[in-house]
Amino acid sequence: MAGVKFLVLLCTSLFLNVFFFSCYFLISTPPPPLPWLPWARLRLSWTRAAAAEAEAVAALACSGHGRAFVDGIIVHGFPTCECNACYAGPDCADLIPDCAADADSGDPLFLEPYWRRHAAGSTIVVSGWHRMSYRTTNGYISVELERHIRALHRAVGNAVEEDKFIVFGSGSTQLINALVYALSPDNATSPASVVATAPYYALYKSQTNLFDGREYEWKGITSEWINSSSVSTTNLIEFVTSPNNPDGLLHKSVLGGQSVIYDHAYYWPHFSAIPAPADEDVMLFSGSKTSGHASSRFGWALIKDQKVYEKVVQYMQVNTMGVSRDTQLRVLQLIKVILAEMEGKGDIFEFGYKTLKDRWRKLNEVVSSSNRFSLQQISPQYCTYFQKMRDPSPAYAWVKCEFEEDEDCAEVLKEAGIISRSGTIFEASSGYTRLSLIKTQDDFDLLLQKMVALVSKGGVSSI
Amino acid sequence: MAGVKFLVLLCTSLFLNVFFFSCYFLISTPPPPLPWLPWARLRLSWTRAAAAEAEAVAALACSGHGRAFVDGIIVHGFPTCECNACYAGPDCADLIPDCAADADSGDPLFLEPYWRRHAAGSTIVVSGWHRMSYRTTNGYISVELERHIRALHRAVGNAVEEDKFIVFGSGSTQLINALVYALSPDNATSPASVVATAPYYALYKSQTNLFDGREYEWKGITSEWINSSSVSTTNLIEFVTSPNNPDGLLHKSVLGGQSVIYDHAYYWPHFSAIPAPADEDVMLFSGSKTSGHASSRFGWALIKDQKVYEKVVQYMQVNTMGVSRDTQLRVLQLIKVILAEMEGKGDIFEFGYKTLKDRWRKLNEVVSSSNRFSLQQISPQYCTYFQKMRDPSPAYAWVKCEFEEDEDCAEVLKEAGIISRSGTIFEASSGYTRLSLIKTQDDFDLLLQKMVALVSKGGVSSI
Numbered sequence: 001m002a003g004v005k006f007l008v009l010l011c012t013s014l015f016l017n018v019f020f021f022s023c024y025f026l027i028s029t030p031p032p033p034l035p036w037l038p039w040a041r042l043r044l045s046w047t048r049a050a051a052a053e054a055e056a057v058a059a060l061a062c063s064g065h066g067r068a069f070v071d072g073i074i075v076h077g078f079p080t081c082e083c084n085a086c087y088a089g090p091d092c093a094d095l096i097p098d099c100a101a102d103a104d105s106g107d108p109l110f111l112e113p114y115w116r117r118h119a120a121g122s123t124i125v126v127s128g129w130h131r132m133s134y135r136t137t138n139g140y141i142s143v144e145l146e147r148h149i150r151a152l153h154r155a156v157g158n159a160v161e162e163d164k165f166i167v168f169g170s171g172s173t174q175l176i177n178a179l180v181y182a183l184s185p186d187n188a189t190s191p192a193s194v195v196a197t198a199p200y201y202a203l204y205k206s207q208t209n210l211f212d213g214r215e216y217e218w219k220g221i222t223s224e225w226i227n228s229s230s231v232s233t234t235n236l237i238e239f240v241t242s243p244n245n246p247d248g249l250l251h252k253s254v255l256g257g258q259s260v261i262y263d264h265a266y267y268w269p270h271f272s273a274i275p276a277p278a279d280e281d282v283m284l285f286s287g288s289k290t291s292g293h294a295s296s297r298f299g300w301a302l303i304k305d306q307k308v309y310e311k312v313v314q315y316m317q318v319n320t321m322g323v324s325r326d327t328q329l330r331v332l333q334l335i336k337v338i339l340a341e342m343e344g345k346g347d348i349f350e351f352g353y354k355t356l357k358d359r360w361r362k363l364n365e366v367v368s369s370s371n372r373f374s375l376q377q378i379s380p381q382y383c384t385y386f387q388k389m390r391d392p393s394p395a396y397a398w399v400k401c402e403f404e405e406d407e408d409c410a411e412v413l414k415e416a417g418i419i420s421r422s423g424t425i426f427e428a429s430s431g432y433t434r435l436s437l438i439k440t441q442d443d444f445d446l447l448l449q450k451m452v453a454l455v456s457k458g459g460v461s462s463i
Numbered sequence: 464m465a466g467v468k469f470l471v472l473l474c475t476s477l478f479l480n481v482f483f484f485s486c487y488f489l490i491s492t493p494p495p496p497l498p499w500l501p502w503a504r505l506r507l508s509w510t511r512a513a514a515a516e517a518e519a520v521a522a523l524a525c526s527g528h529g530r531a532f533v534d535g536i537i538v539h540g541f542p543t544c545e546c547n548a549c550y551a552g553p554d555c556a557d558l559i560p561d562c563a564a565d566a567d568s569g570d571p572l573f574l575e576p577y578w579r580r581h582a583a584g585s586t587i588v589v590s591g592w593h594r595m596s597y598r599t600t601n602g603y604i605s606v607e608l609e610r611h612i613r614a615l616h617r618a619v620g621n622a623v624e625e626d627k628f629i630v631f632g633s634g635s636t637q638l639i640n641a642l643v644y645a646l647s648p649d650n651a652t653s654p655a656s657v658v659a660t661a662p663y664y665a666l667y668k669s670q671t672n673l674f675d676g677r678e679y680e681w682k683g684i685t686s687e688w689i690n691s692s693s694v695s696t697t698n699l700i701e702f703v704t705s706p707n708n709p710d711g712l713l714h715k716s717v718l719g720g721q722s723v724i725y726d727h728a729y730y731w732p733h734f735s736a737i738p739a740p741a742d743e744d745v746m747l748f749s750g751s752k753t754s755g756h757a758s759s760r761f762g763w764a765l766i767k768d769q770k771v772y773e774k775v776v777q778y779m780q781v782n783t784m785g786v787s788r789d790t791q792l793r794v795l796q797l798i799k800v801i802l803a804e805m806e807g808k809g810d811i812f813e814f815g816y817k818t819l820k821d822r823w824r825k826l827n828e829v830v831s832s833s834n835r836f837s838l839q840q841i842s843p844q845y846c847t848y849f850q851k852m853r854d855p856s857p858a859y860a861w862v863k864c865e866f867e868e869d870e871d872c873a874e875v876l877k878e879a880g881i882i883s884r885s886g887t888i889f890e891a892s893s894g895y896t897r898l899s900l901i902k903t904q905d906d907f908d909l910l911l912q913k914m915v916a917l918v919s920k921g922g923v924s925s926i
Contacts, residue, residue, distance in 0.1 A: 013476040044507070046521075046582040047514035051507050054588035058509075069594050070587075071792045073606050082600070107596050115591035119509040122592075124533075125517035126793060128578035128585025128800065131532050133570050134757040137545070143536050170633055170760075170783040177782070181673070203781070210644070210781045212676045294597040295788035297633075318666070318673045319640070320633040324787040325758035329534045330589060337591065 047125050058119075065442055066092035067112075084442040101446040102419045103435040106245070106395065110359075110438045111270075111292030114351045121337045124330055131325050139313075140322025141168055148335040149300060152290075153277075155342055156349070157384050158267050160279040164302035165309035167316060168323045172265055172286040172299030175312070177207050178319070179282060179301060182311035183237050183259040184215035193219035196239035197254055199246055199398070199426035201263070204239045221427060222254045234258060241265070243272040246426055246434040247376045248394030250275075265289045265299075270352030271395045273381035281305060289395070291334045291348070296327045349385065356393035359437045359444050363397055366448065370455040374400045397435040409433040416454035418447060510588050521582075528905055529555035530575075547905040564909040565882045566898040569708070569858065573822075573901045574733075574755030577814045584800045587793055594788050602776075603785025604631055611798040612763060615753075616740075618805055619812070620847050621730050623742040627765035628772035630779060631786045635728055635749040635762030638775070640670050641782070642745060642764060645774035646700050646722040647678035656682035659702035660717055662709055662861070662889035664726070667702045684890060685717045697721060704728070706735040709889055709897040710839045711857030713738075728752045728762075733815030734858045736844035744768060752858070754797045754811070759790045812848065819856035822900045822907050826860055829911065833918040837863045860898040872896040879917035881910060 044051065053070060060068040062081035072079035083092035086099035115122055137143040146166050153161045169175035184192040194208050198221045208218040219225070222238060237259045242251040243266040250272070253260045264278055265286040287298035303309040316322055338348050367373050378392035399420065401409035410422035410433040423432030437444060507514065516533060523531040525544035535542030546555035549562035578585055600606040609629050616624040632638035647655040657671050661684045671681040682688070685701060700722045705714040706729040713735070716723045727741055728749040750761035766772040779785055801811050830836050841855035862883065864872035873885035873896040886895030900907060 010473045010476060013473065044511070044514050044518060047517055047586055047588070048507070049583055050586040050588045051510035051514045054510050054590060055507060058590060067592070071594070071600075071605055071607055071795050073600050105597065107598070109596055112592050112595055115595070119590055119592065120512055122590065123510055123513040124589050125510070125513045126587050126589070127517060127521060127582055128797060129530070129575050129582065131534070131758050132575055132578070132756050133572055134568065134751075135570070136758065137534075137536050142534055144534055170787065173781075174783045207781050210778065211674055212678065214675045214677055288597075293595050294784075295594050295599065297783055297785065297787045315673065318636075318670050320637045320760055320783070321757075322760065324633065324760045324790040326789045326793050327787040330789050332534050334591060 046127070051125065054123075061091070063087075063091050063093040084440050086446055087442065098417070099446070100414075100417045100419050101450045102443065103437075103439070103447045104419045104421050106289075106294075106436050106438060108288055108292040108294055108438045109440045109443075110355050111348070111352060112440065114348055115292070115334075118337050118341065118346060121340065122334055124333045126326065126329065131329070134321060136325050136328070140316065141166070142325065142328040142332060145328050145332045145335070148332055148339065151339060152335055153302075155339060156269065156274065157277050158269075158274050159264065159283055159285070159302060160277045161302055164283075164304050165306065167301045167303065167309065167312045168328070169299045169301065169316065170297040170320060170323050170327075171288065172263070172284045172301075173203065173207075173297075174316075174319065175284055175299055175301045176204060176261075176263075177211050178312045178315040179261050179284070179308075180208060180211075180216050180237055181213065181315050182308045183261070183282070184213070185235065186215075188215070188235060190235065192216040192235050192237050192259070193225070194237045194239070195219050195222045195225055195255075196241070197222040197251065199244070199423060199428035199432070200239065201241055201245045202425050202427075205427075225255060237261065239263060242278075243267060243394070246396045246421070246432075247398040248272065248378055248392070248396060249376070266395055268352075269349035269383060269385040269390075270356060271393060273383040273390050274385045275381065276384065282308065287331055291331070291338065293331070293334065296330055298323060298327050298331050353386075353390065353393050356395070356437060357391050360393055360397070361391070362448055363435075363437070363451065366451045366455055367397075367399075372401070372403055372406070372455065374402055395436070395438045397437060399433050399435055401431050401433075407431065413454070416457075417450045418454070509590070514588065517586075524554070526550075526554050526556040547903050549909055550905065561880070562909070563877075563880045563882050564913045565906065566900075566902070566910045567882045567884050569752075569757075569899050569901060571751055571755040571757055571901045572903045572906075573818050574811070574815060575903065577811055578755070578797075581800050581804065581809060584803065585797055587796045589789065589792065594792070597784060599788050599791070603779065604629075605788070605791040605795060608791050608795045608798070611795055611802065614802060615798055616765075618802060619732065619737065620740050621732075621737045622727065622746055622748070622765060623740045624765055627746075627767050628769065630764050630766065630772065630775045631791070632762045632764065632779065633760040633783060633786050633790075634751065635726070635747045635764075636666065636670075636760075637779075637782065638747055638762055638764045639667060639724075639726075640674050641775045641778040642724050642747070642771075643671060643674075643679050643700055644676065644778050645771045646724070646745070647676070648698065649678075651678070651698060653698065655679040655698050655700050655722070656688070657700045657702070658682050658685045658688055658718075659704070660685040660714065662707070662886065662891035662895070663702065664704055664708045665888050665890075668890075688718060700724065702726060705741075706730060706857070709859045709884070710861040711735065711841055711855070711859060712839070729858055731815075732812035732846060732848040732853075733819060734856060736846040736853050737848045738844065739847065745771065750794055754794070754801065756794070756797065759793055761786060761790050761794050816849070816853065816856050819858070819900060820854050823856055823860070824854070825911055826898075826900070826914065829914045829918055830860075830862075835864070835866055835869070835918065837865055858899070858901045860900060862896050862898055864894050864896075870894065876917070879920075880913045881917070 057068050057070050065087040066081040066083035068079045068081050081092045085102050086096050088094045088096050150161045153159045194216050196204050205218050236257045238255050239261050240251050240253050241263040244251050261282050262280040263284045281304040283302040285300050288294040367375055376398040380389050380391050383390040406412045408430045410420050413420045420433040420435050424430050520531050520533050528550040529544040529546035531542045531544050544555045548565050549559045551557045551559050613624045616622045657679050659667050668681050699720045701718050702724050703714050703716050704726040707714050724745050725743040726747045744767040746765040748763050751757040830838055839861040843852050843854050846853040869875045871893045873883050876883045883896040883898050887893050
């Protein structure tokens with residue numbers, strides 16, 4: 001009898017050992033991120049509580065129509081679910097009736113599912129004493145981040161970076177005025193004229209007007225300055241957005257002057273074919289449209305001329321003393337994942353391209369079933385990144401209302417429960433309006449549903 | 464014989480049970496950070512690799528004269544140690560001979576040891592899909608961070624926040640021009656005149672001149688505008704820095720006009736007595752000087768007037784679309800720790816005050832042993848935060864060279880191997896220069912050593 005008890009005790013004890021052993025060494029231990037981390041399997045100390053909190057909050061599912069964050073609004077001790085548009089309730093399960101589809105902003109949440117799938121690699125852990133100084137590895141700029149951005153351009157083949165300087169900005173947004181400042185002549189008798197070709201991204205104008213520096217002046221659309229004798233091209237600063245926001249078309253400088261700012265925010269294989277690496281003197285890129293992290297406020301400029309570069313650096317120093325080093329750390333980790341997964345199953349550009357191609361195709365099918373609306377024409381084009389012909393997958397649909405009585409196209413859509421961005425904001429006709437295709441899947445699904453309803457109302461002009 | 468083997472096996476197994484059990488539940492598991500996290504003790508999954516990497520890199524000691532960061536420059540697969548000034552070598556163990564003491568910048572690394580001691584509470588873990596959207600809980604601003612900043616002001620008693628709006632900036636730096644913009648009249652016939660009282664923080668001037676907006680103009684030092692008939696005070700924007708940078712004195716507006724920007728970056732118990740909560744219409748605060756995180760580029764303004772507030776919000780939107788949400792997450796966690804530890808053993812203000820009081824006392828002893836130099840006079844003052852008289856603990860020493868032949872005080876110090884910031888940069892006489900006391904302990908120790916050597920050279924004027 002004592003022998004049996006003994007045996008039961010031994011078996012229980014051995015079982016527990018097997019259990020602990022497997023828990024400790026086998027379950028939930030991803031491979032260490034760097035080869036030199038033999039201690040990656042050791043027990044954690046000061047990071048453990050924050051890591052557990054992050055996992056616990058991330059585990060709140062919010063019905064697939066929202067997400068909870070550690071810095072969310074706390075109610076009864078819990079961060080609350082932050083729901084997608086048109087969803088509500090504590091777990092985002094309730095669809096709000098008669099809710100308008102919001103296709104206004106260029107919020108790049110179409111990439112959120114990508115990062116959910118790559119959670120382990122893209123996570124960062126930041127201690128309280130991490131890099132507190134103004135100075136990082138190279139002044140205000142992280143050497144490793146610069147190195148990885150250059151590697152990304154080389155791997156994607158969308159820009160020639162070898163002979164360019166890099167400056168970081170709090171979004172490409174901050175660099176817009178920094179470049180206008182840097183390209184304005186120092187001692188000119190009259191201010192530089194800043195222009196863009198309509199339809200253009202409205203921030204060029206609103207930012208130039210808000211800062212209203214004595215060295216430059218917003219002068220409207222480029223076409224008015226072609227063959228103009230009143231202004232020499234040496235005193236012109238031209239914005240060229242390629243692919244263009246709103247219509248996704250690839251553009252070149254119209255004036256061919258010395259000072260051209262090429263905004264290549266959308267020149268990534270998500271959105272556009274990459275026929276060849278861009279190689280202009282001043283090029284802007286946006287972290288928001290590369291990895292989808294609009295929140296991080298990160299962008300960069302590639303600049304060929306040293307004097308222009310130095311003026312931008314000076315601007316960045318005086319405006320904000322560089323870009324948040326916390327953000328630089330995060331963007332570095334994201335780019336590491338993008339590079340590691342590139343051309344494999346986890347290729348972010350493949351993911352982004354497939355998502356947007358699918359959305360564009362669906363929207364096109366709906367719109368083409370009627371003659372009331374039309375979309376911009378984008379042809380399939382050879383892409384050096386995918387090494388094949390690719391279908392269009394633009395970030396935005398540039399909708400034209402074809403009926404004469406639909407003078408205000410955004411208003412027509414609004415009456416059908418669709419919030420768009422009117423053509424007038426892009427200094428184009430009100431007969432156009434922009435629909436964002438890069439928001440969440442919920443946003444797009446609702447947009448498509450409303451478009452189907454609108455188009456099915458009838459397609460023949462009443463006039 | 465079999466019974467003995469059995470017993471040995473059982474004992475071994477039971478011992479292993481105890482070992483695994485203690486490993487699993489007792490070692491290195493800090494208490495969960497939030498009471499609602501019953502799963503904080505569970506095994507980690509997607510955060511584990513990043514947490515292990517952070518701990519491994521943090522474990523590099525760098526001889527106590529440096530630190531390694533996960534985003535440091537990688538050499539042979541390892542992030543390298545980033546050494547304090549005047550230290551070198553792969554582990555920062557080598558003191559560089561004849562190295563100048565750099566007391567130039569206001570890099571607030573005196574608080575780094577504080578955060579090392581509070582590593583567990585202040586760590587953040589950020590997933591790749593964390594808060595990607597432009598929109599956070601309230602437009603570009605984190606509701607929880609705003610709530611915690613207000614709580615911090617109430618707890619410290621250094622500012623009345625109840626009736627003020629809050630705007631965040633990428634450092635208080637960004638908010639300087641945002642406030643100048645917002646306070647400039649919209650449709651005035653002449654630009655607003657921007658002034659400050661010398662000695663003043665040089666960025667007010669350099670930023671106003673760099674942006675060079677048509678609505679305002681830098682007009683030099685305040686005293687020239689007192690009783691001036693050429694400019695009405697309604698069109699003046701006055702900067703008041705209190706405590707002042709460089710001399711740490713508490714200041715009030717000289718002109719008493721409508722548009723005064725109170726820069727209270729140093730109005731925290733680290734640096735200054737808090738006689739009463741500040742309650743001006745426009746007040747600036749800096750994360751860099753509150754928690755010591757200059758790198759995060761975070762600051763905020765408290766603004767009473769709604770129209771001014773709305774113009775600053777508009778400026779922030781157009782300049783950078785708000786402040787990095789990654790930074791907002793980090794600052795939130797830091798302020799949570801500050802609030803939780805306040806008035807206990809881990810009080811950051813007690814730590815900062817003791818550190819700087821000690822530095823100030825030591826420097827004073829050295830300087831007062833000679834008649835060649837003098838420092839600004841700061842008297843002990845009653846502090847409502849510590850509820851007692853407190854000794855001075857300014858961020859900077861404002862050094863005066865007392866000998867006539869020492870016309871360029873910064874140059875005198877430079878010859879003695881001390882890098883300071885010349886009085887001329889603050890639009891004061893070159894007979895003054897500023898020494899930063901808020902850098903690392905290594906920086907201060909070297910500064911003191913060089914000052915001892917300089918002062919011991921003799922104190923009687925040669926003229």
